[in-house]
Amino acid sequence: MLTLQAVVTLLAIPVAISVAHADAATAGIAGGVLAFAGLVIAGLLRYRWAYVAGSVLQILVIGTGFVVPVMFFLGVIFGALWGASIWVGRRVESAQPR
Known part of the structure; x- marks a missing residue:
């Protein structure tokens, strides 16, 4: 999502x-x-804090x-x-293997 x-x-x-x-x-630097x-x-999503940073990024992009x-x-x-990706990811991780 973040790459796209x-x-x-x-x-x-x-x-x-x-x-x-x-x-x-200004537009070039900000964008x-x-x-x-x-x-x-996107490369740091293995860390928990990166999900918060990604959410903040969503707000900044909406602000543009x-x-x-x-x-x-x-x-x-x-x-x-982004929200749907996080939700689906949590469901997949919490699913118990058969």
Whole structure:
């Protein structure tokens, strides 16, 4: 989820620049940092705290909707997928082997 979200976040940078007329440097840095954070957190999901960091990242990505309004929608979608992934993962881990 976080890797796919990183791709979408990177693709939102040109939209922020051309449609929302955001400063190119600011949009590039903010989008790049969020995308990089998503990739790093995805690699660290073996640690419990990374799930909290991933949840915080979801809130930050939803917050980018103030610049690119469609990111409100995409952020909520990825947030729901993130929550569903955690829920399914816990169910699989708690399932007893037959």
